[in-house]
Amino acid sequence: NAGVTQTPKFQVLKTGQSMTLQCAQDMNHEYMSWYRQDPGMGLRLIHYSVGAGITDQGEVPNGYNVSRSTTEDFPLRLLSAAPSQTSVYFCASSEQGVNQPQHFGDGTRLSIL
Amino acid sequence: AQSVTQLGSHVSVSEGALVLLRCNYSSSVPPYLFWYVQYPNQGLQLLLKYTTGATLVKGINGFEAEFKKSETSFHLTKPSAHMSDAAEYFCAVTKNTGFQKLVFGTGTRLLVSP
Numbered sequence: 001n002a003g004v005t006q007t008p009k010f011q012v013l014k015t016g017q018s019m020t021l022q023c024a025q026d027m028n029h030e031y032m033s034w035y036r037q038d039p040g041m042g043l044r045l046i047h048y049s050v051g052a053g054i055t056d057q058g059e060v061p062n063g064y065n066v067s068r069s070t071t072e073d074f075p076l077r078l079l080s081a082a083p084s085q086t087s088v089y090f091c092a093s094s095e096q097g098v099n100q101p102q103h104f105g106d107g108t109r110l111s112i113l
Numbered sequence: 114a115q116s117v118t119q120l121g122s123h124v125s126v127s128e129g130a131l132v133l134l135r136c137n138y139s140s141s142v143p144p145y146l147f148w149y150v151q152y153p154n155q156g157l158q159l160l161l162k163y164t165t166g167a168t169l170v171k172g173i174n175g176f177e178a179e180f181k182k183s184e185t186s187f188h189l190t191k192p193s194a195h196m197s198d199a200a201e202y203f204c205a206v207t208k209n210t211g212f213q214k215l216v217f218g219t220g221t222r223l224l225v226s227p
Contacts, residue, residue: 004156008223028121031212037137040122040126040219041219042117042217042218042219043157043203043217044216044217045214046213048212048214050212053132056124056212058214059121059214077192087215090156090157094213097213098145098207098208098211098212098213099162100213101147101162102157102159102213103162104156104157104158105156106154106155106156107154107155107156
């Protein structure tokens with residue numbers, strides 16, 4: 001199994017550009033989420049979904065949109081990129097249940113100039 | 114609100130020495146606690162978790178952690194470090210209700226010298 005696949009692995013954007021970070025999982029997990037990782041700050045939850053058609057905000061949702069039209073895919077959209085969004089983005093999925101381990105992708109390194 | 118404090122952004126040990134990575138949490142309700150490991154250019158991987166029951170939990174790669182409610186701690190240990198243990202380690206906490214909104218600590222980078 002591929003697990004959680006994120007594309008692209010690296011991306012450089014100019015301020016004001018938009019883009020979509022892709023995330024797909026092949027484990028039939030109901031729960032999916034997006035985190036950003038910044039130096040000295042750990043990971044912070046951006047948005048999450050508990051099933052197709054259901055999304056909710058996490059700790060740092062501003063500037064990001066998500067949708068969940070299928071169980072497998074959970075794209076993250078940056079509407080108008082800002083330098084403060086330079087970060088490493090991780091997608092994760094898990095089975096239902098608060099004690100289930102999250103499975104992480106390898107991340108997307110995003111730089112906003 | 115929940116929070117996690119990891120003492121020491123970097124910990125250095127010699128190969129074969131004891132590994133001790135510290136984690137203290139704050140939670141208004143009984144927590145679920147996790148340790149994740151991140152190798153360079155990879156995502157996070159679960160090492161171990163505490164949910165209920167036995168307070169000493171064993172994980173992969175010889176790691177273990179003990180939940181101490183009185184000390185609000187969940188420190189990670191390994192008796193003998195290997196070079197392959199060099200990575201960044203994150204402690205995380207979540208409430209035992211609803212979606213697993215993990216709150217992560219800032220991470221501790223473990224350096225292992227020969």
